[in-house]
Amino acid sequence: MRVFVTGATGFIGSAIVQELIRAGHKVLGLARTDAAADALRRAGVDPHRGDLSDADSLMAGARSCDGVIHTAFIHDFSNIAAAGTTDRLAIEALGKALQNSDKPLVVASGVAHLKPGEIGTENDAPDPHTSASHRIASEVSTLALAQRGVRASVLRLPPSVHGVGDHGFVPALIRVAREKGESAYVGDGLNRWPAVHRLDAALVFKLALERGLAGARYHGVAEQGVPARDIAAVIGRRLQVPVVSKTRAQIPEHFGWIGHFFAIDCPASSLLTQQALGWQALQPGLLADLDNPRYFDA
Numbered sequence: 203m204r205v206f207v208t209g210a211t212g213f214i215g216s217a218i219v220q221e222l223i224r225a226g227h228k229v230l231g232l233a234r235t236d237a238a239a240d241a242l243r244r245a246g247v248d249p250h251r252g253d254l255s256d257a258d259s260l261m262a263g264a265r266s267c268d269g270v271i272h273t274a275f276i277h278d279f280s281n282i283a284a285a286g287t288t289d290r291l292a293i294e295a296l297g298k299a300l301q302n303s304d305k306p307l308v309v310a311s312g313v314a315h316l317k318p319g320e321i322g323t324e325n326d327a328p329d330p331h332t333s334a335s336h337r338i339a340s341e342v343s344t345l346a347l348a349q350r351g352v353r354a355s356v357l358r359l360p361p362s363v364h365g366v367g368d369h370g371f372v373p374a375l376i377r378v379a380r381e382k383g384e385s386a387y388v389g390d391g392l393n394r395w396p397a398v399h400r401l402d403a404a405l406v407f408k409l410a411l412e413r414g415l416a417g418a419r420y421h422g423v424a425e426q427g428v429p430a431r432d433i434a435a436v437i438g439r440r441l442q443v444p445v446v447s448k449t450r451a452q453i454p455e456h457f458g459w460i461g462h463f464f465a466i467d468c469p470a471s472s473l474l475t476q477q478a479l480g481w482q483a484l485q486p487g488l489l490a491d492l493d494n495p496r497y498f499d500a
Contacts, residue, residue, distance in 0.1 A: 204228040205411065206267040207293070209274030210247060211238045213367050214310070214359075217404035218271060219247055226407055230267055232260075232274060254288050257295035264299035269306040269353075269411050272296060286339060293343045302351035308410045309344040312338055313358045313396060313421060313470040314463070321426065322470040324419045325357075341419075348417035355414040359422050360396035360470060361463060363403055364491045372492060374460045376437055385438035386448045386456055391431025393467035398424040399485030409479040420475040424483035427469030436492050444461070 205222055207454055209215035210231030217449035219229050223246055231247040239249035250266075252259025254274055264270050272293060276285040300307055314320035315337045319330040320381075328338040347354035361371055379385040394486055406422040414420065414440035453461035485491075 203411075204230060204266070205228045206232070206250070206263040206270045207247075208232040208260070208270075208272045210308075211241050212273060213369060214400055214403055215271075215273045216245065216321070216367075217365075217400045218229055218273065219245060221246065221401075221404040221408045222411075223247075224361045228464065230263055232263060236476045237298045242393070254292045258289065260292055260295045261299035264296045264307075267305075267452060268297050269308075270300065271308045271407055271411055273310045275310070286337070290339050290343050293340055294345075297343070297347035297352050297354065301347070304351060304353050304416075306353040306411050306414060307338065307355050308355055308407060308414060310407075311344075312340050312356045312361070313423060314361050314466055315467045316468060316470065319467050320469075322421075322468065324421050324472075324474040333392065336457075345417050345419075347358045353414065353416045355410055355416065355418040355420060356370045357407060357410050357422055357455050358470070359403060360398055360425075361426075361466070361468065362395055362397040362488055363400050364397060364488050365400035365485070366496065368400070368497070371460060371463055372433070374462060374490075375433070376441070376497060378457055379434075379437050379441055379443055380459065382456060384444045385434045385441065386446050387430045387434040387462070388448055388450060388465040391429060391434060391447060393430050393465060394427025394469040395430060395433065395464075395488075396423045396425055396427050396468065396470045398422050398483065399418065399491065401489075402483040405483045406475065406479065410483050413479050415478075416418070418478070419499040420473070420479065421470055421472040423470045423472040425487050426471055429489050430464060432489060433492065434464035436489055442497050462477075
C-alpha cells in the first residue's frame with residue numbers, strides 16, 4: 203500500500219513512517235519546506251510539497267495513494283480556533299479526494315475532550331462542554347466521511363505521547379519545574395493522564411490503516427491514567443526540587459498555558475481498540491520512560 207502521511211516529519215508522524223516502511227508499505231510524506239523534504243528522503247520517504255492550508259496539494263497527495271494518515275496539526279495555543287479550522291478544512295479536502303473509493307483515512311484526535319473524571323471509551327462521543335471544540339469539529343468531519351465512501355476513522359491519543367524526541371506536555375512541565383524551583387501538581391494530584399509511547403502509537407496507526415472500519419473511533423492508549431502527582435514526583439526527584447501542591451487559583455501563575463492541561467482528569471481505556479485491531483502496547487510506560495536522563499538534559 204502507498205500511504206500519504208501528513209505530519210510525517212513530526213514526533214509521532216516520523217515513528218508512523220518507520221512503522222509503515224517496516225510493514226512493507228510505501229510512504230508519501232507532506233513536506234512544507236525544503237528541509238522537511240530532505241529529511242523525508244533520508245528516511246526513505248517520497249516528499250510531497252504542500253501544507254495544511256493548501257487543499258489542492260492535500261487532495262493531490264491523497265489521490266495518488268491507497269490510504270492516508272493525518273497527524274499534522276498547527277500547535278498554536280494562542281490561536282487554537284484558527285488551527286482547528288485549518289485542521290477541519292484539511293480533513294475535508296482529504297475526504298473529498300478519497301470519496302467513493304473505500305480507501306482508509308485515519309485522523310489523529312485526542313481523549314482529553316471526553317467527559318472529565320470518567321474512563322473514556324471508544325464508544326464515547328466528545329463532551330460538548332469541553333474547551334477543545336476544534337477537536338470535536340475535526341472528529342465530526344472525519345466520521346461524516348464514512349457516509350461518502352471513505353473508510354474514515356478517528357484515532358484518539360492521550361495527552362502524553364512519550365519517547366525519544368518528546369517535545370510535548372511533559373517536557374513543558376519539566377521546564378516549569380526547573381524555572382520555578384519546584385515540581386507541582388494541582389490539588390491532591392490524583393487527576394489522571396493516560397499515556398502511550400510513540401512507538402506503540404505508531405503501531406496502532408498502522409493497524410487502524412490496515413484493519414480499521416469506516417466510522418470507527420480508536421484509542422491509542424497504553425496506560426489508562428497516570429496520577430499527576432506521580433508525574434510530578436519523578437520530575438522533582440530528577441531535578442532535585444521539592445514536589446508541591448498548587449491550588450486551582452495558582453494554576454495560571456505557576457504553570458502558564460500547560461496548567462489547564464495538567465489539571466485535567468481524563469482517564470481513558472483502549473480495550474475495544476485492542477480487541478478490534480489486535481493491538482498490544484509493548485514499550486515502557488510513562489513513569490519508567492520519564493525516569494531517564496534524556497528527558498532532563500538541559
